[in-house]
Amino acid sequence: MYKDESYQMKGRKQKTFNHGYLQEDRAELEGIAGVQTFMWMTETEYTEGSVKINLLEQIVSPQNLNRAYRQVVSNQGSSGIDKMGVSELKSYLIANKEVLIKNILAGKYRPHPVRRVSIPKAEGKQRDLGIPTVIDRFIQQAIHQVLSPLYERQFLTNSYGFRPHRSAHDALKQVQFYGNEGYIYAVDIDLEQYFDTVNRSKLVEILSRTIQDGRVISLRGHKFVRYAEDMLILCKSVRSAERTLNNTVSFIEKKLHLRVNRTKTTVSPLSCVKFLGYGFYCKEGKWRFRVHPKSFSKMKARVREITSRSNGMGDEKRKETLKSYIRGWVNYFRMADMKSHLEKIDAWYRRRLRMVIWKRWKLGRTRFANLQRLGIPRQKAWEHANTRKSYWHTANSWILSVSITNERLKRAGYLFFSDYYKTVAPLH
Numbered sequence: 001m002y003k004d005e006s007y008q009m010k011g012r013k014q015k016t017f018n019h020g021y022l023q024e025d026r027a028e029l030e031g032i033a034g035v036q037t038f039m040w041m042t043e044t045e046y047t048e049g050s051v052k053i054n055l056l057e058q059i060v061s062p063q064n065l066n067r068a069y070r071q072v073v074s075n076q077g078s079s080g081i082d083k084m085g086v087s088e089l090k091s092y093l094i095a096n097k098e099v100l101i102k103n104i105l106a107g108k109y110r111p112h113p114v115r116r117v118s119i120p121k122a123e124g125k126q127r128d129l130g131i132p133t134v135i136d137r138f139i140q141q142a143i144h145q146v147l148s149p150l151y152e153r154q155f156l157t158n159s160y161g162f163r164p165h166r167s168a169h170d171a172l173k174q175v176q177f178y179g180n181e182g183y184i185y186a187v188d189i190d191l192e193q194y195f196d197t198v199n200r201s202k203l204v205e206i207l208s209r210t211i212q213d214g215r216v217i218s219l220r221g222h223k224f225v226r227y228a229e230d231m232l233i234l235c236k237s238v239r240s241a242e243r244t245l246n247n248t249v250s251f252i253e254k255k256l257h258l259r260v261n262r263t264k265t266t267v268s269p270l271s272c273v274k275f276l277g278y279g280f281y282c283k284e285g286k287w288r289f290r291v292h293p294k295s296f297s298k299m300k301a302r303v304r305e306i307t308s309r310s311n312g313m314g315d316e317k318r319k320e321t322l323k324s325y326i327r328g329w330v331n332y333f334r335m336a337d338m339k340s341h342l343e344k345i346d347a348w349y350r351r352r353l354r355m356v357i358w359k360r361w362k363l364g365r366t367r368f369a370n371l372q373r374l375g376i377p378r379q380k381a382w383e384h385a386n387t388r389k390s391y392w393h394t395a396n397s398w399i400l401s402v403s404i405t406n407e408r409l410k411r412a413g414y415l416f417f418s419d420y421y422k423t424v425a426p427l428h
Contacts, residue, residue: 059146060101068142069093072134080133081115089134104139111136161228168276169335171227172289175234178223179270179280179287183234185241186273189248190264191229225275232275241267278336289336296341299329300348307352309359318356319413326415334424342418353414354404355395374403 058064072086079085084092093100103109114130132140148164155163160171222244223234233248235241245267249260270280270287279292305311306321313321361367368385372378376399384399394400410416 055146056105059142060104064142064145065097065138068138068145071141071145072138075137077134077137078117078131079115080131080136081113082133082135084134086134089138092135093138100135109139111139156226158224159226161226161230168227168332171225172276172278172335174225175232175270175275175280176287176289178225178234179282181223182236183223184270184282185235185238186268186270186275187233187235187241187245187248188264188266188268188273188275189231189233189245189252190261191252191258227276230276232273234270238267277333291333291336291338291341295333296345300345303349303352307349307356309356315360323413323415326417326420330417330420331424334421335426339418339421339425342421346416346418349416350406350409351392351395353409354400355391357404358394358400359391371399371403374408376403 069089072089076086100109112133112135114132117129117131118126119129120126152163158174160166160168160174225232225234233241233244235244245265249262249265252258252260271282273280274292274294277292277295279290280287281290282288302325303322306313306318306325358367361370364385368381371381371385376384380399384394384397387394389397406416410419
């Protein structure tokens with residue numbers, strides 16, 4: 001289909017340019033013949049660009065497919081509807097690679113249905129996810145590797161989500177920069193169920209012809225930061241922010257056919273904003289990061305879940321799960337000032353651990369023996385071993401604090417938030 005695509009341009013005037021970005025990236029896209037040029041729109045401006053008409057051949061090239069295979073294996077992930085795991089992909093490709101490539105080139109390949117799963121969201125809601133088969137993930141990765149460089153330069157500098165060499169931390173630093181420049185009022189736009197309601201026809205239209213309507217660029221000139229569907233527009237005054245909100249919501253709903261959640265779309269001081277789990281506060285005239293209270297609440301809920309005695313985890317599994325979670329959570333929020341908060345969290349967390357251990361000892365005679373082994377005098381050990389107070393109350397008692405000490409918990413293999421934070425937090 002791509003080889004015959006040139007008929008679409010017959011009869012139209014065409015211009016060739018020596019300064020398009022594909023010429024600049026020639027080394028990356030070398031070997032693809034048959035270039036046509038036309039005017040296309042990016043997030044930043046109109047540019048003269050080029051469209052490769054042999055993209056499909058590049059997608060199924062050995063070099064690209066090998067790279068896609070390595071990435072899918074590295075990502076791991078769950079199996080799809082066919083139950084095939086990542087470990088089985090290599091043998092499948094060895095046996096079926098030629099047929100698979102032939103079907104793709106002939107336009108006969110059809111993706112499999114996705115496996116539907118639900119994950120919890122805030123406020124007790126559920127988010128539906130679709131898990132493709134490993135084979136489809138492999139093909140999608142191969143397509144992504146070829147198309148991503150073509151579309152990458154169409155995005156504004158302030159778009160950060162799912163782009164190479166850009167992260168949520170970069171987006172947060174940009175918000176901080178604008179705050180320090182005096183843009184301290186935020187238009188916080190919430191797109192209602194974005195991934196469920198995004199207009200597919202509009203999306204395909206954009207991808208296929210990269211919109212030529214300059215009106216689509218409603219944010220040129222505004223200070224904004226976007227990470228996927230999360231976006232803030234920063235303004236210097238409340239009046240400016242409210243005017244921007246009205247204009248932007250109208251554009252999003254009428255032009256992009258997306259739904260804006262009016263109850264969650266607000267104008268707020270930067271100090272009241274939650275963005276990518278972070279909050280912001282001003283100290284000595286400079287904006288700094290903090291962990292938003294809702295993010296702390298979610299973290300505590302997860303720790304409760306892991307330290308619950310009813311989750312079926314053994315001691316070693318619980319330790320490893322806690323280590324993995326604490327490292328991931330702290331690494332993500334490491335830019336925030338949270339030393340004192342984490343010390344309080346750790347005190348609560350250690351109480352949870354002591355409660356788990358006290359529950360595990362169960363019988364009075366087991367508790368009595370263990371308390372004595374940990375240095376508690378016989379009489380005190382006997383009194384506390386037979387206490388009728390609740391698990392949670394006992395976990396906060398002095399008897400467990402001096403027997404199941406912080407140091408003993410560390411030696412047993414438990415990792416604490418504040419300790420790990422000290423090793424990864426940037427120097428201020």
